[in-house]
Each structure stands twice: as structure tokens, then as C-alpha cells.
Amino acid sequence: MADTASLARQRILLVTGMLGAGKSTALRELEDLGWESIDNFPIRLLDRLIGPDSESFSLAIGFDCRTRGFVPSEVIEQVKSMVDDEDIAVTTLFLDCAGHELERRFNETRRRHFLAQDLPVSSGIAAERELLSPLRRWADALIDTTDFTTNDLKQTIRDQFGQTAPREMTVTVSSFGFSRGMPPTADLVFDMRFLDNPHWQEDLREQTGLDAPVGEFIEKSAVFASTFDKIRSLLLELLPRYADQGKAYVNIAFGCTGGRHRSVYTAEKMAQVLRDGGFSPTVLHRNLGSRAAELVEGTQHP
Structure with missing residues (x-):
């Protein structure tokens, strides 16, 4: 240094x-x-x-x-x-x-x-x-x-x-809805549709992943914690390697069906992990303002 x-x-x-x-x-x-x-x-x-x-x-x-x-x-x-x-x-x-x-x-x-x-x-x-x-x-x-x-x-x-480079690698953490297309500039995409969908909880449908009740619902999933930990470990290993290779921009994208609940919550939580790890990510939510729609979310499984 x-x-x-x-x-x-x-x-x-x-x-x-x-x-x-x-x-x-x-x-x-x-x-x-x-x-x-x-x-x-x-x-x-x-x-x-x-x-x-x-x-x-x-x-x-x-x-x-x-x-x-x-x-x-x-x-x-x-x-x-x-x-x-x-x-x-x-x-x-x-x-x-x-x-x-x-x-x-x-x-x-x-x-x-x-x-x-x-x-x-x-x-x-x-x-x-x-x-x-x-x-x-x-x-x-x-x-x-x-x-x-x-x-x-x-x-x-x-x-x-590179060690004295004046510009650090730019990291973006984004959320999106698969129903509205994949983000074309994403370097790493994680599909969060395996989690229970808050859309089918009537009291959560109009809320988003930025609201605490939605986050609490997602956290209750039996597989969320273990999956999140694996993704976190992967990113904390990959990002320094990208920086060593001179990559200027890295876009990490989390997707769910509509881009309003699961992907938003996971992106926000991961961005905080990266901040704690010494990075300064920008957070973008592509479809956060989209209207909740059952035709988009699909059929609820019994």
C-alpha cells in the first residue's frame, strides 16, 4: 500500500x-x-x-x-x-x-x-x-x-x-424482475425465485423488499440464510479477483418474478455485506416501482 x-x-x-x-x-x-x-x-x-x-x-x-x-x-x-x-x-x-x-x-x-x-x-x-x-x-x-x-x-x-490507482472498481448491486427481461449489463445474476413469494401474502402484496414485514417473511424461509451465506462468500472471494484483473465495473443482479420483493430485499442486504467488506456498492432497483400483478407473478402453488 x-x-x-x-x-x-x-x-x-x-x-x-x-x-x-x-x-x-x-x-x-x-x-x-x-x-x-x-x-x-x-x-x-x-x-x-x-x-x-x-x-x-x-x-x-x-x-x-x-x-x-x-x-x-x-x-x-x-x-x-x-x-x-x-x-x-x-x-x-x-x-x-x-x-x-x-x-x-x-x-x-x-x-x-x-x-x-x-x-x-x-x-x-x-x-x-x-x-x-x-x-x-x-x-x-x-x-x-x-x-x-x-x-x-x-x-x-x-x-x-494498480495499488495506487486513483479510481476503485465500481460495484453495482441491482434487483430486477425476470418477467420484464434480464439486465443486459449484469456480470453475475442470482435467481431468488426459489424463495416463497411475498406477493401471495395479501398484507405484503403492495409492500416491497424495502419494508420490514417483507424482509421478515423472506428471512423465515428455511433456505434463505444458507443460500445467502454461500452467495456472500462467493462475492467476497470474486470481487478482489476482479479488481486484480483491472475490471472497472461489476454489476451484481438479483432477480425474482416481478422485481419488487425477494430480489429487492436480497440486494439491499447483500449491499450492506459488501460495505462491511470494504466495498462501496451502488444499489439500483430496476422494477421497484412496477405494479404488483398476478398475471406477472404467476399462479400460486397450494
């Missing part, structure tokens, strides 16, 4: 490296983690983006040999002057890759190397490596993507920068 002092400082992550080594992928992943990301920004204008008046608390800036005014020695000197500012935490990440793999990637995408417009790709890669060598030696962090897939690089970015 990052210390409190470091989290209170404005964080600047400079992302550079060899063309084709994965800078764009890294910046997109950082953006998913909550960083504001800017690519190919003129590094000499960096002072305008930082300081007490900056609107960005966590900023990832990508630059490479194509960036206007790119001179590695000047970049290093500029960053050194920023490091002395106690209100700013600056980290430089260099993405490298072996020449033969860079050649393969350029040939596969049929892109020309910026430094080898009329020369073989290998000539441009060699010139770029020599140009960037001071930055590579000086960078705080180095990631070699030679043997990486895109997913490998994303996972490495999450591993190295």
Missing part, C-alpha cells in the same frame, strides 16, 4: 520508450485505472500541467521520439527540477523491446518507422535506441515487452501501478 503522504501529492507518470513497445496500450490501461492520460504531449510544456492550480491529481503523460521538441537530455533535466517539489511525485516508465520483435511488429502492421522513412526498419530502430539510451538508463521503472502479449502488458501495468 502507498503511504498517505505519497497519495496526497500530485502524481505524474511519464511513459516513454521504443516505438512499438506498447506505450499506447500502457496509457490506455492507466486510464482505465483512473489516471488522466495524454499521449505525445510536448514535454517542454510540462510545467503548465503541474502545480497547485492543476485540475489533474494523477496524470500519465506519454512521449517518444516523435514528440515535438524531444531531446532526452533536456527531458531529464526538466524532470530533475520537478523532483525537488514536495507536492509532486514524478515517476518515469520506460518501455523497451528487443529489435527483432520490434521489426516483426512494424512489418506486421506495415507501419513505417519514424526515423527510417526511406531506410529499413532496423535502421530506424537502431537510431531510436541510441537516441533513447540516456532515458532508458535514467528511468525509474523499466518494462521489457519482448515476450509480452497485449494482456501481459496490461497485467504488468496493473501490478505495478
